[in-house]
Amino acid sequence: DGGITQSPKYLFRKEGQNVTLSCEQNLNHDAMYWYRQDPGQGLRLIYYSQIVNDFQKGDIAEGYSVSREKKESFPLTVTSAQKNPTAFYLCASSIHRSLGAFFGQGTRLTVV
Amino acid sequence: EDQVTQSPEALRLQEGESSSLNCSYTVSGLRGLFWYRQDPGKGPEFLFTLYSAGEEKEKERLKATLTKKESFLHITAPKPEDSATYLCAVQANAGGTSYGKLTFGQGTILTVHP
Numbered sequence: 001d002g003g004i005t006q007s008p009k010y011l012f013r014k015e016g017q018n019v020t021l022s023c024e025q026n027l028n029h030d031a032m033y034w035y036r037q038d039p040g041q042g043l044r045l046i047y048y049s050q051i052v053n054d055f056q057k058g059d060i061a062e063g064y065s066v067s068r069e070k071k072e073s074f075p076l077t078v079t080s081a082q083k084n085p086t087a088f089y090l091c092a093s094s095i096h097r098s099l100g101a102f103f104g105q106g107t108r109l110t111v112v
Numbered sequence: 113e114d115q116v117t118q119s120p121e122a123l124r125l126q127e128g129e130s131s132s133l134n135c136s137y138t139v140s141g142l143r144g145l146f147w148y149r150q151d152p153g154k155g156p157e158f159l160f161t162l163y164s165a166g167e168e169k170e171k172e173r174l175k176a177t178l179t180k181k182e183s184f185l186h187i188t189a190p191k192p193e194d195s196a197t198y199l200c201a202v203q204a205n206a207g208g209t210s211y212g213k214l215t216f217g218q219g220t221i222l223t224v225h226p
Contacts, residue, residue, distance in 0.1 A: 006155075033214075042116070042199070042216035043156075058213065090155050100146040100203070101214060103155035 002027045004104035006091050011109045013078070013085065021076045021107045023091035032074035033092040033101055036060060043090060049074055078109060086111045114139045118200050118217035125190055125224050133185040133220045135200030145183050146214065147176050148199040156199055190224045197221050 004025045013019045025032065031050050035043040045058030049068040063082025068074055074093075078085045088108050092101035117136045125131055137145065144163050148156035160169040162178040169176045173194065175186040185198055201214040 004155075035216075040218060042218045043201075043214075044216075045213055048213065092155075100144060100158060100161050100201075102158055103148075105155045106153070108153070 004091060004093055004102060006089075006104035006107050008107060009105065011107055013109060013111050015111055016080045018077055018079050019109065021078070021089055021091075021109070023074045023076065023104060024072055025074075025091075025093045025104075026072060027093060027095070027102070028071070029093035029095050029102075030071070031094045031101070032068070033094075034058075034064075034066065034074070034076045035090045035092065037088040037090060037106075046076065046089075085109055114202055114204055114215040116200055116202055116215055116217035118198075118220050120220060121218070122221040123223070125187075125222070127191055127224055127226050128189045130186070130188045130190070132187070133198055133222070135183040135185070135217055136181060137183070137200075137202045137217075138181075139202045139204050139215070141205035143203045143205045145178055146201045146203070147183070147185055148201065150197045150199055150219070152197075159198075187222070190222075192224045192226050195222055195224045 007022045033048040034046040037043050044060050046064050047066040049055035055068050065077045088106050090106045091104045094101040115138045119134045144161050147159040150156045160176040165180045167178050173188050177184045197219045199219045201216045
């Protein structure tokens with residue numbers, strides 16, 4: 001089945017540690033996105049990538065980093081510089097940047 | 113700056129009681145407006161895309177409509193399984209650094225009681 005796979009579903013991190021969230025898609029989509037969702041707020045864009053080896057900052061990129069070495073993969077690293085990392089993180093992809101996106105099932109990150 | 117506002121924040125309905133959710137938007141040239149359904153702890157599920165004023169899309173008990181300033185998601189005779197958060201998002205026309213970016217509203221939490 002084609003789709004977007006995020007792992008892990010739940011992640012716990014100690015303060016001061018970096019952590020990487022995985023996102024893989026087998027839909028042959030060109031564009032991939034990372035969003036953050038906090039309670040009572042809409043989704044906010046962290047980073048997006050239109051093609052391999054290229055990505056752009058979204059609205060809240062500070063404290064995050066990404067890479068796009070393969071079309072299928074777009075991992076997100078939450079660094080220790082992110083002041084409030086506890087949130088629900090959603091990865092998405094779209095066949096073209098002009099169309100709507102399809103989402104993975106999310107990773108809930110908790111800082112302990 | 114693109115903005116999306118959804119109302120109400122929460123809506124409680126009895127089974128069979130039809131209603132509408134609102135999505136008001138401002139965008140520098142609309143490429144598309146999207147509706148998603150999100151269940152607790154899961155990723156948003158794509159429902160509809162609307163591209164131009166006057167367009168309508170239907171799926172089971174849901175019908176989405178679009179004007180130049182807002183979109184409505186009409187729910188006819190809802191069932192408890194329709195309970196979820198409904199998200200609206202807009203995508204601006206090509207050009208600039210926001211190309212391809214979706215701007216989301218905060219969502220409407222719908223609860224349908226049996």
